[in-house]
Amino acid sequence: MTNTLLALNGLTKAYPGVVANDDVSFAIKEGEIHALLGENGAGKSTLVKTIYGLVKPDRGEMTLKGAAFTPADPRAARASGIGMVFQHFSLFDAMTVAENIALGMEAPPPQREIARQVREVSEKYGLPLDPLRIVGDLSAGERQRVEIIRCLLQDPKLLIMDEPTSVLTPQEVEVLFQTLRKLSAEGTAILYISHKLEEIRALCDQATILRLGAVVGECDPKVTSAREMAEMMVGAKLQVPQRSDRAVGRxxxxxxxxxxxxxxxxxxxxxxxxxxxxxxxxxxxxxxxxxxxxxxxxxxxxxxxxxxxxxxxxxxxxxxxxxxxxxxxxxxxxxxxxxxxxxAGEMSLIENALLTGRVPKSLASRGFLRWGRVKDFAQAIVADFDVRTPSVESAAASLSGGNLQKFVVGREILQEPxxxxxxxxxxxxxxxxxxxxxxxxxxxxxxxxxxxxxxxxxxxxxxxxxxxxxxxxxxxxxxxxxxxxxxxxxxxxxxxxxxxxxxxxx
Amino acid sequence: MIALVRRAAPSQGWTYAAPILAVFLTMIVGAALFAALGQDPVVTIRTIFYDPLFSEFAWFYRPQLLVKGAPLVLIAIGLSFGFRAGVWNIGAEGQYIIGALAGAAVGLALYPMENRLIFPLMVLAGALGGWAWAMIPAVLRVRFGTNEILVSLMLVYVAEQLLASMALGAMRNPEGMGFPGSRNLAQYPSAANLELIAGSGMHWGVVAAFIAVIFAYIMLTRHVFGFQVRLAGLAPRAAAFSGVSPGGLILVCMGISGALAGLAGLFEVAGPAGQVSIDFNVGYGFTAIIVAFLGRLHPVGILLAGGLMALTYIGGEIAQSQLGLPAAAIQLLQGMLLFFLLAVDVLTHYRVRFGKGAEA
Missing domain, CATH: 3.40.50.300 (P-loop containing nucleotide triphosphate hydrolases)
Incomplete structure (x- = not known):
């Protein structure tokens, strides 16, 4: 169980204006649950897509069990024993579980055979799932099971899971973890992508932390505190929200x-x-x-x-x-x-400030817009909530998710609701x-x-x-x-x- | 390999360059088409695009530019609000007809009374007629979720039948010796939409078109309504969240476009056309759709595009009479303009990459 399964060596991938992966090297051992940690935009997705054959690296190489590994497409990656469960499911609501699974196969066996396999795998790994149910009726957790079982039917050596718990209840998370531990014990390696640090501490054997496309640290999450990992991820000391004493009123x-x-x-x-x-x-x-x-x-x-x-x-x-x-x-x-x-993504921040602020902030008089006041309001939001943007004329869609969210929340708070x-x-x-x-x-x-x-x-x-x-x-x-x-x-x-x-x- | 890569934001340059390139491409392909019809392509293109403005008979054609352009601009301005908000009124031609009928009905009913209030009353009736005709698809859409594209388009044919029935029946000139068509409103002083300056082509419809352009510009840039229209077009959910009532927006947009189309019809029937006749409508309501898009749904753009389209109408007539070009060839030219505009528009939203870089 200590043999290296997949080794990444100096992987680099640049997109116009941004280096998504910068000389990334690490190794995943057989049967290991390996966490890949990083903020949004740290390069986790690009890295995973490289392993899964969706992205070709500019430089660097991968070896799978010592042999060079250059998957041309996801099909080649799957054939080499790499399975992936995406954060967003690719299932058809109107079809049954078994039909959905058959769709992903090169040469699907008859439905009855698939249903039998699904039952077998779901029993073996404690993932209850009826292959004949319509996917549209399933909960998010059950849909995820469909994706996992779809991967497991191919008997993967490495299972990649992208933010798997974001849609699960704590109980469902526990079921998932048991399954993953069982897989790991049988020798399947798991690359587990998440930013939920406590989960990683509970589940993973090893963690690689990415920031701005580069590896900034590796650690054993079982002995590293969540706070330390978070600070490696962010690259700065974290501000913990301060509660002040508040009187609860009517x-x-x-x-x-x-x-x-x-x-x-x-x-x-x-x-x-x-x-x-x-x-x-x-x-x-x-x-x-x-x-x-x-x-x-x-x-x-x-x-x-x-x-x-x-x-x-x-x-x-x-x-x-x-x-x-x-x-x-x-x-x-x-x-x-x-x-x-x-x-509205295509509109400027000024226009977006108007979107909800018009009535409470009196940004229009008799139907005519007071653009000067709208601009002042947008600038106040940007200044007070530290929204990083070249200017308030920028289109909302050009902001990062975090910055746009600060703008949206700031816009509502400044209306003093x-x-x-x-x-x-x-x-x-x-x-x-x-x-x-x-x-x-x-x-x-x-x-x-x-x-x-x-x-x-x-x-x-x-x-x-x-x-x-x-x-x-x-x-x-x-x-x-x-x-x-x-x-x-x-x-x-x-x-x-x-x-x-x-x-x-x- | 050629690949299209989506731009982060629509290209400013191409937004303005696309219509010009589209006109240019239309001229080239049009010339090839005319050559295939056995015409000299250079002469044909010059006859259509140059002669109406700069030939020795331009003094005759230039006023025509206003006469043909005004209804196009007036209708296109109305359509542009709905098109921006994702409300597709394709039936402006019908609203134009009903506006003309409603306005003419007022004038004909009061004939031969002379009163300076008659023309304003006709204008009001024309706008109301177009508005009411547009309300049919609008209300059906809001109440029952019908498709306003189909309903408004089908109502054009209903309006055409109504027009024929009126020209042959209720509105026929009692002194017309049995010929179809109403009295000539242009010869009825209180109802006539005459040239304001003789020989200029400038009639009340032209004035209304310019007012509509200015009104639309102010609405879109300074008024809450214009903001809501743009918001609904760009992000319908954000519009609903912002407090725009989707049904209300449909009613208002359809109403504006119907009323303006009705006005265009009234000004036409009381002026250049003069009477309600079977072949009164000549497709302004459909051509205005091209004008609206060619003008980027922007008031000033629509003004320019309306002028260009009027040019092809007039140039087309010259080409028909002087070169014997079929009328269909001109319609083809107008259609090509929209076709090329939509095609070139890809460049506004996408970047074209050639060669290896295309894979990324």
Whole structure:
């Protein structure tokens, strides 16, 4: 188990204007679970694509079991025993599990044979999956199992996993880890890409850390602290968000049996959501994506209207009001999708400042835009929230994810809302920007706003929230104080919001 | 190997160069086409693009440029709002006809009364007629989710039948000795849309077109509505989040384009055309779609593109009478212009790479 399986030697790949990989060398041993750590844009994806035959390096070479390894395409990589599970699944919703798996094969055997193999592999590795179910009905965790089993059927020597836990509940993560450990024990090496440091510490034997395309360190994650690894990743000391003591006051935002039908075929209906967000308090709403987060945000922003009394802002019913009327009353929302929802990518930052700021910041008078004031507002956001951009004239899409997110959150905070709702505030955002955004949310709460944070990142929610609840299949569990919640309790809330709600009814 | 690489941002240079290159390519391919028809290509191109402006009879053709260009610009300005927002009104031709009918109906009903309020009333009726005709596809889209492209296009044919029925029936000139067609509004002083300066071609429709250009420019650059239109076109979800009601936007955009097309029809029927006749419409509503895109959906661009299209209309007529070129050849030329513009437009959004670098 100590033989080198795959060795990378001096891999370099440059794109116009950026060196994605700069002289990257490391080795993966047989049966090893090897973590590849790095922020967004550190070059992890390019490196993995090189191994998987999707990208040809400019310089450097790879050896697989001592022999030169230059995969021309993913098919060649798969033939050499490399399997990959992508972060975004490539499955067809309308087909069964077995049909989806057959699609990826060169010469698929009959459906019955595939179904038998799927059952066999899923039993062997503890990944329960019925090969005859329609993929559209599966949860995110189950879809991931389809991708994993699809790889395992090819009996890979190296399995690459790109951010596999971002869509899983803690319990599902535990199942996945058991599977990976079992694979590792049988001699399959795993290259595990993640930025969740605690997971890496729990799972991996070895870690390679990338920053700006180059290897900046290797360590044994079992004996290295998460903080040390994070600082290697970022290349600087990390600012830990500071909580100041805040007085929690009266309820500002009240959801009273908020229910709504699913807005489209693959949407989730909202079912009798009850919640009170109070002055000075951060409410964390956890849950795996697709459990009604988008619908809840749409109902709060006014994109989806509900009965007036279902949403109350300072005792005023607002459920039937359009977005700008809500902003005027002090309810601001920042949706998850930065590009195309919270902001228009092709428009400048100035125009994007206008997008939500027009009514609360009086950026128009009698319908005519006051571009001078709009520009001042955009510049204030850029200055106050350290948005890195050449100018406010730049198109939103030209900013990095973290910078655009700081702009979006900053835009809402500078409108001085009474209630701020943010969905996935730090998704795909680098660690430094994520810390800045969390700090800004804490500061806003300290100033007397009620803040609601919807996130899949449980560490984030535990770090900043005062009360925690979980969204599951459109139902919200009864909120509980965040302090003192254990991972198991959170996991139960995420998986069993329904039983909680029933109990609350009784 | 040739590969197209998407640009990070649309090229500023190509945004302006593309229409010019498209015109140039149209001339070259057009010349080849005319040569194939047995014409001297150089003479034909000169007849179409040069003679109306600079030949010894230009004094006669130049006013025509305004007369032909005004309805094109007026309609195209209206369409440009919807096209920017992703609302596709293809039925401006029908709205143009209904506007003319509604306006003419007011004038004909009041004949022979003389009152200076009659013409303004006709203008209002023309705009309302076009607006109402555009509201049919708009309301169907908002209420029932029908496709406004199909409905608005089909309504053109309905409008054409209505036009024929009016010219032969209700609006026929009682003193016309049984010939189809209404009274000549141009000879009815209170209803006539005459030249404001004799021999200039400048009538109220031209004035309205220039006002529409300025109005559209201010709307797009300074007004919330223009911002919402652009936002809805670039990022519909962001527009809904920003507070733009999608249904409301469809109604307003369709309404504006219908009303402006109706106005164009009214100015035409009360002026250059003079009467409601079976062959009253000559395709301005369709050509205006080309004008809108050729002008980059920008008011000033539309003004220039409208002038260019008017030129091909007039030059085409000269070529027909002097060189015996078929009318279809001119329509082909206009169609090619849009075709080449859309093709060249690729360069605005993509960079072309040749050779090995194309693989990256």
């Amino acid at each position: 309820g500002l935002l009240q959801l009273d049996n908020l229910s709504a039908p699913a807005p489209h075929q693959f949407g989730t209906p909202l079912r009798e959501i009850r919640l009170t967000a109070r002055i000075g308090e951060i409410t964390g709403i956890g849950g795996v994506a697709g459990n009604g987060q988008d619908e809840l945000v749409a109902a709060l922003s006014g994109e989806m209207r509900v009965a007036a009394g279902m949403i109350k802002l300072a005792d005023q019913p607002i459920g039937n009001l359009p977005p700008n009327a809500r902003r005027k009353l002090g309810l601001s929302v920042a949706p998850e999708e930065r590009n195309g929802h919270a902001a 009474k209630v701020l709702v943010v969905n996935q505030p730090t998704w795909g955002v680098d660690a430094a920007a994520a810390a800045a955004i969390r700090q800004a949310l804490l500061d806003l709460a300290a100033k007397g706003a009620a803040v609601v944070v919807i996130s899949q990142d449980l560490d984030e929610l535990m770090e900043i929230s005062d009360q925690f609840c979980a969204l599951n299949a459109g139902q919200l569990s009864a909120p509980r104080p965040a302090a003192g919640l254990t991972v198991d309790e959170i996991g139960l809330m995420l998986g069993g919001a329904q039983s909680d709600a029933v109990r609350a009814d009784a």
